[in-house]
Amino acid sequence: MAPKRPLALTALTTLTATALALTAPPFSRAVPEAPPARPGAPAGRHPSGPCALHPRTDHVSESTRTPHGFSRSAGTVRALTLFIDFPDAPARITPQQRYAEFFPAVADYYRASSYGRLDYRSTPVPRWIRMARPYAAYRITRGSAFDPRRDDGYHALSREILAALGRTVDPGRFDLVNVLAAPDAGPPATEDVRSVTFAGAGTPLKNVSFIWSRQTGDSPYRVLAHENAHSFGLPDLYYASGRTDDGPVGHWDPMDEDWGPSNDFLAWHKWKLGWLAPTEVHCLARPGTRTITLTPTSRPGGTKLAVVPLSPTRALTLEARTPGPLDHAVCRPGVLITTVATDRPTGTGPVRTEDATPDSPGCYTTDPNVNAPLSDAPYTTGQTFTTQGATVRVLGPTPSGDWRVALTRHAPRPTAALPAAPSHPLH
Structure with missing residues (x-):
């Protein structure tokens, strides 16, 4: 497994979103215009209701409420992209070549993952800024x-x-700032991951991502998609320190693994970022059983997410994951079940994938960058998952490729009968 990136630092501030037109010549590969959001699904709507878990910290978490000062994550988002090199590590490629490693791929990735609800527009300053x-x-x-x-x-x-920018460019007028270092500055990413994001206040460059070296895999641009997602308010899902085991989510979200083949965001993250309409989220807030049809994450429309709140800070989430344009490594289609915890901070495993085959080595074992044991985590026809407060029974796929589940929320037990801790604590 490739080394994990460092924990992103978080602070708070307010950003403006006025676009700044630069006079620099455009690159040859322009970022295509994003399709508009679909009717009835306005971009940027904050999740609400009993399944929208509340935060327990002022910093970034899995809460559906993102702290003030982070970048917008839906609608038009404008990024300023800069290039730096060093006297002992001068750039051996042009800024255009370095830029092409990430664009238009990052913009296209966000457009596809958000179903057109995030229009990511990057403005490059096409010159190397030499550090002193x-x-x-x-x-x-x-x-x-x-x-x-x-x-x-x-x-x-x-x-x-x-x-170096002087008065010609005001980074504060952008939602994000990307700083792409010359690839030879610092160690290779396979030896030491140094890319990092400082989201919010406390720095003169607000919501800034520094990208070092080059990442491996068939879609290495996702290191920037990962870092920008911190500015949108997403936490790291992997264990940032103190543990050497594989991440708790695996290749089901780039906030845990963005190495190797492409992977899409969890449906919970799509809801948090404003990419899902209320009609695309099913919240089972009361006891009872419902039969729900989940449309795969890779296809627009339909129900994308089912949520059972287990406590003010915990929820069980369901989504259908099948192979698709952003999900290259899905080798066992089915219903992915995760447990979300808003009281766990970034880098401490705030989301856990519930593995349908805990004793299996996995089905995607050809790429060491993929957490193989979790690659066959989805539940399939006839399988049942039970945790304190909820039961999930997978009924199977429909002819159109959707997945039907029977989802039960149990009635609360008497207070005296409650155990001291959940039966499946996060780890």
Whole structure:
């Protein structure tokens, strides 16, 4: 398994969203216009209702409420993309070539994953900004913080970038800032992942993602999609420190694994980001059984997400995952079941995939970047999952490729009978 990226740092502020037109010549590969949001599904609507779990922190979490100051995640989002190199690691390619590693792929990825509800527009400044000192002088390491008390690190880099831009470009007028370093600056990503995002306030470049080296796999641009998603308010799903085992979600969301083959976002994240309409989310807020038909994540329309709230901070989620344009590694189509916890901060496993085949080595074992044991996690026809408060029985696929499930929310037990902890705690 390739090394994991560092924990993204989070702070709070307010951003403006006025577009800035640059006079720099456009690149040869223009980002195509995004399709409009479908009628009846307005972009940017915040989740609400009994299944929209409340936050337990002012920082980024799995809560459907994103803290103030993060970037919008639906509608038109404007990114400023900059390029830096160093005296001891000068760029050996043009800015256009570095840019082409990520665009229009990132914009296309977000357009497809959001069903056209996120129109991502990147404005590049097509020149290398040479830093004043050698790369090592900035002491950039995995997990480096932004410390304005120091004269190195990301504080120094940001100060030099702003000085180079002068009055010609105002980064504060964009929703996001991408800083793409020359690929030879720092160690390869296969040895040490250093790409990081500083979302919110506390830095002169707000909602800024620094991208180092190159990532492996057939869609390496997703390192930027992962980092930008932090600015949209998504946490890291992998274990950021203290554990060496595979992530709890696996290749079912790029906030856990964005190495190797492509993978789409969880339906819960799509709801959180404003990409799902209320009609596309089924909330089982009261005891009883409902038969629900889930349309695969890879297809627009239909019910994308079913949620059973288990507590004010926990919920069981269901979605159908099948092979698709963004889901290259789905080798066992079916119903993916996850447990979401809003009281677990980023980098501590706030989402857990419930594995339908816990003793299996998996079905996607050809790429070491994929968490193979979780590759066959979806539940299929006839399988049942039960946890405290809910039972899921998978009825099977329909002729059109949707998946039908019988979802039961159990009546609350008397207080005296409640156990001290959930039967399936997150780990």
